[in-house]
Amino acid sequence: MSDPAPIVNAPPVPPRHIGIIMDGNGRWAAAKGLPRLEGHRRGAERLIEIVDACIDGGIGVLTVFAFSAENWKRPLEEVSGLFKLGEWVLRAHLARLEKRNVRLRVIGDVSALPEFVRTPLEDVVASTRHHTGLTLVVALNYGARQEIVSAAQSLAADVAAGKLLPAAVDWSTIEARLQTAGLPDPDLIIRTSGEFRLSNFLLLQSAYAEIVFASVFWPDFDKAQLQLALAEYAKRERRFGLTGEQIQVPAKA
Ligand code: IPE
Ligand code: IPE
Numbered sequence: 001m002s003d004p005a006p007i008v009n010a011p012p013v014p015p016r017h018i019g020i021i022m023d024g025n026g027r028w029a030a031a032k033g034l035p036r037l038e039g040h041r042r043g044a045e046r047l048i049e050i051v052d053a054c055i056d057g058g059i060g061v062l063t064v065f066a067f068s069a070e071n072w073k074r075p076l077e078e079v080s081g082l083f084k085l086g087e088w089v090l091r092a093h094l095a096r097l098e099k100r101n102v103r104l105r106v107i108g109d110v111s112a113l114p115e116f117v118r119t120p121l122e123d124v125v126a127s128t129r130h131h132t133g134l135t136l137v138v139a140l141n142y143g144a145r146q147e148i149v150s151a152a153q154s155l156a157a158d159v160a161a162g163k164l165l166p167a168a169v170d171w172s173t174i175e176a177r178l179q180t181a182g183l184p185d186p187d188l189i190i191r192t193s194g195e196f197r198l199s200n201f202l203l204l205q206s207a208y209a210e211i212v213f214a215s216v217f218w219p220d221f222d223k224a225q226l227q228l229a230l231a232e233y234a235k236r237e238r239r240f241g242l243t244g245e246q247i248q249v250p251a252k253a
């Protein structure tokens with residue numbers, strides 16, 4: 001029997017879905033003798049720039065980790081400052097999201113957020129639902145383990161109600177219960193600040209993501225840094241369990 005035809009497995013260029021762990025705001029500020037919240041403010045400005053670059057680069061989905069389920073344990077002043085900043089950013093850039101056809105989506109437990117940020121957020125998610133450009137997913141009060149627990153609870157409830165047989169549970173039944181349901185898996189995860197960990201971000205969805213670690217703090221992650229991360233991603237060979245020989249990267253035209 002002859003070998004199966006080679007499978008074309010070059011990374012999709014541009015990636016369909018980029019996830020970013022925007023880390024290092026606090027250390028950026030400390031290095032400059034500034035308050036941590038100033039680091040967050042500068043980080044928010046960078047986010048606007050990177051969203052624009054992703055739109056211009058034809059990226060389909062950008063998911064940004066803005067506040068983890070574990071970040072509540074930070075000092076109250078920092079937590080409330082972050083939410084005030086989030087509300088301000090939303091208000092200041094709403095017109096831009098509209099103009100650039102961005103569809104906003106949120107993952108994480110939004111119900112626990114303060115009302116002054118939750119309500120405008122839900123309003124913008126609703127008002128941009130029909131947009132067809134970049135899908136910007138903001139992970140707020142998000143944790144992958146918490147997401148998996150919710151999915152397991154939903155499955156268990158369906159099994160207990162007789163709507164689902166345990167043997168019928170497969171990856172697609174679980175995937176449909178994740179908060180990212182309907183989105184492609186991330187092709188590329190970027191983490192800034194020189195830390196080499198995922199910190200409870202999109203653990204299941206990133207099973208085969210390419211991960212790029214940038215040494216700069218998030219407020220220094222500009223468009224040029226994004227291009228470097230994309231260039232590194234483009235060099236990767238995604239094998240998905242196959243051998244290198246089974247993978248044929250098409251020659252560049
Ligand atoms: C990332 O920067 C932003 C949030 C987690 C909200 P950090 O605030 O974690 O900055 P470092 O890691 O302490 O420098
Ligand atoms: C991850 O950063 C969360 C966000 C970027 C929002 P952290 O700063 O909370 O992660 P750890 O604590 O260094 O792992």
Ligand code: MG
Binds near residue numbers: 023024025
């Ligand atoms: Mg951090």
